[in-house]
Amino acid sequence: MMTDLILGQVLSYSADPFAEGLSAARVLTHGAIAVEAGRIAAVGEAADLRARYPMARVHDHGSRLVSAGFIDAHVHYPQTAIIASWGKRLIDWLNTYTFPEEMRFSDPAYAAEIANRYLGLVLARGTTTVCSYATIHPASVDAIFTAAQARGMRLFAGKTCMDRNAPQGLRDTPQSAYDDSKALLEKWHGQDRLSYVITPRFSPTSTPEQLAALGALWREYPDCLMQTHLSEQTDEIAWVRDLYPQSRDYLDTYEAQGLLREGAVYGHAIHLTDRERARLVEAGASLVHCPTSNTFIGSGLFDMQLAAQLRVGLATDTGGGSNFSMLPTMAAAYEVAQLRGQSLHPAQLWWLATQGSARALHCDDKIGNLAPGMEADLIVIDLASTPAIEQATRRATDLWQQLFPTIMMGDDRAIAEVWVGGKRLAA
Ligand code: GUN
Ligand code: ZN
Numbered sequence: 268m269m270t271d272l273i274l275g276q277v278l279s280y281s282a283d284p285f286a287e288g289l290s291a292a293r294v295l296t297h298g299a300i301a302v303e304a305g306r307i308a309a310v311g312e313a314a315d316l317r318a319r320y321p322m323a324r325v326h327d328h329g330s331r332l333v334s335a336g337f338i339d340a341h342v343h344y345p346q347t348a349i350i351a352s353w354g355k356r357l358i359d360w361l362n363t364y365t366f367p368e369e370m371r372f373s374d375p376a377y378a379a380e381i382a383n384r385y386l387g388l389v390l391a392r393g394t395t396t397v398c399s400y401a402t403i404h405p406a407s408v409d410a411i412f413t414a415a416q417a418r419g420m421r422l423f424a425g426k427t428c429m430d431r432n433a434p435q436g437l438r439d440t441p442q443s444a445y446d447d448s449k450a451l452l453e454k455w456h457g458q459d460r461l462s463y464v465i466t467p468r469f470s471p472t473s474t475p476e477q478l479a480a481l482g483a484l485w486r487e488y489p490d491c492l493m494q495t496h497l498s499e500q501t502d503e504i505a506w507v508r509d510l511y512p513q514s515r516d517y518l519d520t521y522e523a524q525g526l527l528r529e530g531a532v533y534g535h536a537i538h539l540t541d542r543e544r545a546r547l548v549e550a551g552a553s554l555v556h557c558p559t560s561n562t563f564i565g566s567g568l569f570d571m572q573l574a575a576q577l578r579v580g581l582a583t584d585t586g587g588g589s590n591f592s593m594l595p596t597m598a599a600a601y602e603v604a605q606l607r608g609q610s611l612h613p614a615q616l617w618w619l620a621t622q623g624s625a626r627a628l629h630c631d632d633k634i635g636n637l638a639p640g641m642e643a644d645l646i647v648i649d650l651a652s653t654p655a656i657e658q659a660t661r662r663a664t665d666l667w668q669q670l671f672p673t674i675m676m677g678d679d680r681a682i683a684e685v686w687v688g689g690k691r692l693a694a
């Protein structure tokens with residue numbers, strides 16, 4: 268069997284740094300990863316693994332960083348072409364930019380074009396897995412899964428369901444949302460590295476009947492994830508209050524229809540009441556922090572203290588977010604936490620973008636860390652990828668000081684190599 272040995276500074280985690288502190292991170296300054304048949308066979312000192320695998324093909328990266336690939340836990344791949352659209356807040360932004368663009372996905376050829384463009388952009392930025400919303404069109408789900416399958420990627424996606432408050436042409440019904448979601452789930456879930464995610468867009472664009480139909484579907488397929496949006500912007504929350512007068516709060520609109528339990532993944536979750544927090548923790552739900560989106564669309568500052576209590580992943584929220592890369596997303600997470608009086612450590616930021624997101628998506632037994640048996644999705648980071656970053660790292664005395672300028676100022680130039688399922692992508 269062919270073995271690849273990837274040498275560099277190897278960063279992995281033995282625990283959650285939000286719970287265990289810095290000792291959760293493990294740095295091997297002269298480390299190595301052995302990759303065989305798409306999986307990590309061993310992680311250790313370079314000298315030891317060279318001796319153990321004398322016939323291996325060696326990729327020596329010197330002092331570059333070797334890490335698990337980034338996992339972007341909440342994206343809308345159909346919004347690729349409208350990223351960085353000016354001047355609107357959430358509801359106007361959806362109506363002005365998002366919905367007209369999502370209409371174009373009634374054309375399967377356009378869906379395939381954008382799916383391929385999107386995966387090319389994120390892989391070049393070191394993101395090896397995403398969890399994406401598609402559009403209401405089943406062909407938009409086929410497009411992203413087909414594109415991911417061709418690249419051997421682990422990828423999560425689902426048909427976005429909406430049966431009200433969206434333009435004609437972007438609405439389904441409770442029954443068609445159930446039927447189409449079920450057919451797509453049966454077609455794709457568990458094929459190669461693909462997972463179907465039940466995806467009501469958010470309470471304002473679904474009737475209670477549609478949420479109930481998707482709750483029923485989730486009961487039939489309990490091992491699937493369910494993703495939606497929660498408490499992103501105050502105007503949105505006021506609208507939910509008008510649309511659901513019987514509900515105690517925003518979370519209750521989901522809870523009442525069987526859409527709250529472990530495996531629920533809520534994007535944003537910024538403006539939570541005490542009851543919502545307590546129920547989210549009790550239910551074991553996942554939250555996804557989308558910091559560039561939350562500043563770009565003007566939504567608010569996520570409370571990272573929640574990471575001590577429940578699963579929190581990190582995401583770009585493409586195209587509400589302003590960047591395809593997880594590096595500026597980590598930088599924004601740092602800045603948002605600073606505005607709330609908390610300084611996130613580089614070990615915590617990096618963990619959020621890898622294992623934190625994997626845990627939020629319940630796939631941390633497969634991806635998001637470097638350990639024997641894990642799938643070999645990994646990236647090699649150049650820690651001096653621009654003159655500005657290089658000069659800022661010159662006095663660094665440990666990996667964290669070396670890494671932080673790349674987190675704050677890095678972009679696709681920092682991504683030296685990307686491996687997906689044990690195969691190196693062509694540069
Ligand atoms: N809430 C409902 N749909 C969306 C969306 O597409 N993007 C963001 N940021 N929030 C949403
Ligand atoms: Zn979103």
